[in-house]
Amino acid sequence: MLMGTPTGKKTDGSTALDRRAFLAVLKGAGKFVIFFVLLWPFARFINFNPPKKPKLVTVNRALKEDGFIIEADFILFDTDAGPVAVSRTCTHLGCILNYHELEKMLICPCHASRFSKQGKRLAGPAQLDLPTFRVEKTGADEVTGYIVAVI
Numbered sequence: 001m002l003m004g005t006p007t008g009k010k011t012d013g014s015t016a017l018d019r020r021a022f023l024a025v026l027k028g029a030g031k032f033v034i035f036f037v038l039l040w041p042f043a044r045f046i047n048f049n050p051p052k053k054p055k056l057v058t059v060n061r062a063l064k065e066d067g068f069i070i071e072a073d074f075i076l077f078d079t080d081a082g083p084v085a086v087s088r089t090c091t092h093l094g095c096i097l098n099y100h101e102l103e104k105m106l107i108c109p110c111h112a113s114r115f116s117k118q119g120k121r122l123a124g125p126a127q128l129d130l131p132t133f134r135v136e137k138t139g140a141d142e143v144t145g146y147i148v149a150v151i
């Protein structure tokens, strides 16, 4: 059985200081873990979002003049400023938007928020514009399709 002495030296040659040093390291590591465990909820609280890697969606057909192409995540419009990809997720409560060709606007089937082809909020309970996604044209001389970076 190991017995301590008043000087802290044990009969097996180890000292009480070794144990204290080990506990100090453990205590420091615990603070480190607690710091990071609390940091993530705090980061979410202050609305910190790490940048997401975009999902690249390939559209293998060209837009007709003033036309549109509906995909699962976005609607691609031909505008005077070039192709614009507008999210189909309503900024109110997340319903999937439909494009109404006669009215030339996106209308939410849930609570009737309305958005322009550029994603601008026009009416309804939604308070934010729709996100738009980066669009790259594909094809050498003439446009054969698009690559849309959906975030």
Ligand code: FES
Residues within 6 Å of the ligand: 090, 091, 092, 093, 094, 095, 108, 109, 110, 111, 112, 113, 124, 125, 126
């Ligand atoms: S979810 Fe679109 S208006 Fe409410």
